[in-house]
Amino acid sequence: MGLAVVSCRAQLGVQAPEVAVEVNLGGGLPNVQIVGMAETAVKEARDRVRAALQNAGFRFPDGRLTVNLAPADLPKDGCRFDLAIALGILAASGQVPAARLAGYEFLGELALSGALRPVQGVLPAAIQCGRAGHVLVVPAANAAEAALAPGARALAADSLLAVCQHLREGQGLAEAVADGIGEGSPAPAPGPDLAEVRGQARARRALEVAAAGGHNLLMIGPPGSGKTLLATCLPGILPPLSPSLALEAAAVASIAGLPPRLGATFAEPPFRAPHHTASAVALVGGGSRPRPGEISLAHGGVLFLDELPEWGRAALEVLREPMESGRIVISRAARQAEFPARFQLVAAMNPCPCGHAGDPSGRCRCTGEAIARYRSRLSGPLLDRIDLHVEVPRLPQQVLLAPAGGGEPSQQVRARVVAARGAQLARSGGSNALLAGAALRRHAALAAGERRLLEQAAERLELSARACHRILRVARTIADLDQADAIGQAHLAEAISYRCLDRPAPAAHC
Ligand SMILES: Nc1ncnc2c1ncn2[C@@H]1O[C@H](COP(=O)(O)OP(=O)(O)OP(=O)(O)O)[C@@H](O)[C@H]1O
Ligand SMILES: [Mg+2]
Ligand SMILES: [Zn+2]
Numbered sequence: 001m002g003l004a005v006v007s008c009r010a011q012l013g014v015q016a017p018e019v020a021v022e023v024n025l026g027g028g029l030p031n032v033q034i035v036g037m038a039e040t041a042v043k044e045a046r047d048r049v050r051a052a053l054q055n056a057g058f059r060f061p062d063g064r065l066t067v068n069l070a071p072a073d074l075p076k077d078g079c080r081f082d083l084a085i086a087l088g089i090l091a092a093s094g095q096v097p098a099a100r101l102a103g104y105e106f107l108g109e110l111a112l113s114g115a116l117r118p119v120q121g122v123l124p125a126a127i128q129c130g131r132a133g134h135v136l137v138v139p140a141a142n143a144a145e146a147a148l149a150p151g152a153r154a155l156a157a158d159s160l161l162a163v164c165q166h167l168r169e170g171q172g173l174a175e176a177v178a179d180g181i182g183e184g185s186p187a188p189a190p191g192p193d194l195a196e197v198r199g200q201a202r203a204r205r206a207l208e209v210a211a212a213g214g215h216n217l218l219m220i221g222p223p224g225s226g227k228t229l230l231a232t233c234l235p236g237i238l239p240p241l242s243p244s245l246a247l248e249a250a251a252v253a254s255i256a257g258l259p260p261r262l263g264a265t266f267a268e269p270p271f272r273a274p275h276h277t278a279s280a281v282a283l284v285g286g287g288s289r290p291r292p293g294e295i296s297l298a299h300g301g302v303l304f305l306d307e308l309p310e311w312g313r314a315a316l317e318v319l320r321e322p323m324e325s326g327r328i329v330i331s332r333a334a335r336q337a338e339f340p341a342r343f344q345l346v347a348a349m350n351p352c353p354c355g356h357a358g359d360p361s362g363r364c365r366c367t368g369e370a371i372a373r374y375r376s377r378l379s380g381p382l383l384d385r386i387d388l389h390v391e392v393p394r395l396p397q398q399v400l401l402a403p404a405g406g407g408e409p410s411q412q413v414r415a416r417v418v419a420a421r422g423a424q425l426a427r428s429g430g431s432n433a434l435l436a437g438a439a440l441r442r443h444a445a446l447a448a449g450e451r452r453l454l455e456q457a458a459e460r461l462e463l464s465a466r467a468c469h470r471i472l473r474v475a476r477t478i479a480d481l482d483q484a485d486a487i488g489q490a491h492l493a494e495a496i497s498y499r500c501l502d503r504p505a506p507a508a509h510c
Helices: 045-055 082-092 122-131 140-146 160-169 201-213 227-237 243-256 263-267 280-284 313-325 368-375 380-384 397-401 410-428 437-443 448-460 465-481 489-497
Strands: 002-009 018-026 031-035 064-070 104-106 135-139 153-157 217-220 302-305 327-331 336-340 344-349 388-391
Touching: 002 082, 002 122, 018 082, 031 045, 045 082, 064 082, 082 104, 082 160, 122 135, 122 140, 122 153, 122 243, 135 140, 140 153, 153 160, 201 217, 201 227, 201 388, 201 410, 201 465, 217 227, 227 302, 227 344, 227 410, 243 263, 243 336, 280 313, 313 327, 313 380, 380 465, 410 437, 410 465, 437 465, 448 465, 448 489, 465 489
Parallel strands: 002 104, 031 064, 104 135, 135 153, 217 344, 217 388, 302 344
Antiparallel strands: 002 018, 018 064, 327 336
């Protein structure tokens, strides 16, 4: 007969609140009860733990076992509590020394054999376990991921038996180690190289500006002009993630059950390209047990929305809020789950339903009304949040098929991007895309001549105040690429040229 308490962690958004697994072994008819807002997968732990204990050579105690997961108002799901429940039962029945459990936290699913299986969301748990000053015991398959948490100690175990031996003897489990994190600048992200892209000088330039300032980008062009190719080149020219951003991105990947962002991939900006049939929940996250959506999986990196007008309006509308705040809060009856969602949006679309508006051959037969209807599928507020609009015209066959003629390789472009981003970090502590209010006024101040140019453009193009601010941010980035302290006429004029969809929609041209 006895009582034991074992520490573990639940999962709520990117948080991993501590859970105390309390196990009481009392007299009475043999029975096991799991209480404390445990969902089905946790309740099934009863049968797994019983088999695992017996197969590992332990005795499953006779008597009334009550397992309470506290605090009770925190929803608990998944198999991550198995190990803690098993250890609680062993401690309550005197089979492992209860006093030795202090200072440890345990995560892991038990196989019926007593082997430990990996679980999702280990990294957020390891981060918070480290902050609490505890040592985290995890399944060996999760060890490298747990070791990503800076300053945290994690031990890798492959079975319940190995954990019990370690507790008895005070040693035996291996320390989890991260491999090759933060060693210099990572290799450029996988994906095509800009050297493969022919022509499209203007779109290439817009991509570089977008990368340099973290700006959102919309590419408009006919089928086959290279929009998707250009978008997939973006991660290869982005700077590596800062350590804190990389850790957040790795935590989201961990919760979503994606492959852990180990080694060189740790600092690689994520690239997510969901299909336009994706639901709003798949895009922003949600569900009864809140899961991160594509916008959170793209945290720190790129969210690519191809065929933008094909996306449902509902899906695009839900993007607006996180695009401003850089995070998404999912409210559930019991608690709120929050996920980070600071992503760079890259979108692509055709100029009209047939895809050929503006083509010099005149092959587009779409009416002005059809084109206006097509474009109206994009809401104004969403377009307003995209800093750069650029045309990607059809290339002549001789350019596409020429044996040579690819452009500058990604590595060279990336060097300029990294330098420009460095200047922004030193100036304002973040990328230009995040400049707002007083910081925008201070860091993107215009001299009288430049101010006049912007005022004239605003009048001619009927620009909203928001669009003018976007122009200023982009102009600041173009000046940074030029290593100029002040925004000049040429910088501003180029930034204005990237607002083509703000012009009152004429049919043929972007
Ligand atoms: N500028 C280019 N340089 C090199 N290859 C190109 C270029 N444009 C297109 N291609 C090649 O043509 C094919 C189609 O390009 P891509 O998918 O990027 O076009 P797209 O503009 O996205 O078309 P869609 O509107 O149909 O999605 C790809 O295999 C790509 O490699
Ligand atoms: Mg495409
Ligand atoms: Zn058309």
